[in-house]
Amino acid sequence: MRQYMLIILTAGLFISGCVQPSQTVQTKTAAQQFVVNPIGKVVREDGRTFVVIEPKYRDGLLRLDQCSHLTVVYWFHKNDTPQKRSILQVHPRGNRDNPLTGVFATHSPVRPNLIAISRVKIISVKDNIIEIESIDAFDDSPVIDIKS
């Protein structure tokens, strides 16, 4: 009896159109994981800021000196703990007067994957060292990608 009711209910949902197109994929689990290897790091020295790329990736910088700006993707490495990666809601900018908000609606440095994105101005590119104007990242932050 319960089985029939379930069938009728499911059919009703489809007929009424209230099942969203993507309902079928909601319960799939993404079992796959991806591995990210840092390509460099943020270095702050004497009031200057650099993105230092590991020598083995230097060839990837060809013609970057012709760009004015750069998107730096880095890792919030200080927050790489299971506890901080499980936080899903925050008060933006750590201010309790800001209403609780999902991390995906913010740039919070705690989130499931600790990816940070900053658009920065390039000052110079010399060998594997990019001097940039400024970035909201700690010294030694691992850089995981850059894009023009």
Place this chain on the structure above:
Amino acid sequence: MRQYMLIILTAGLFISGCVQPSQTVQTKTAAQQFVVNPIGKVVREDGRTFVVIEPKYRDGLLRLDQCSHLTVVYWFHKNDTPQKRSILQVHPRGNRDNPLTGVFATHSPVRPNLIAISRVKIISVKDNIIEIESIDAFDDSPVIDIKS
């Protein structure tokens, strides 16, 4: 004798100022790796495009419905091979008329870490499903982060 010459040479480099501030970190190797767990995927159906977030991350979407746009960070999963992750230079847009360019000066889908970034317009947010206007991503692309 060779040792003295090395000391003199090194001292000379420092005095002349031609050692960049970050020279000292150039040879450090980033031994650490980071693990990225997909938080959802891109779904294309009937001419519509969705970012479907896994139910366990749904709380992270709180108040996203108040945003007009979204930065979607996804993974070029079709290129996740050691060979494609070792490519450091490309002809942009696969056009040989474009000069060879470092991947870090492009948005190439082959690069050491297969991170893609797109800014998209939100159409709606319902439960764990975000409908977006369009995105330059394959159906089923793993989404690894979103930001307002």
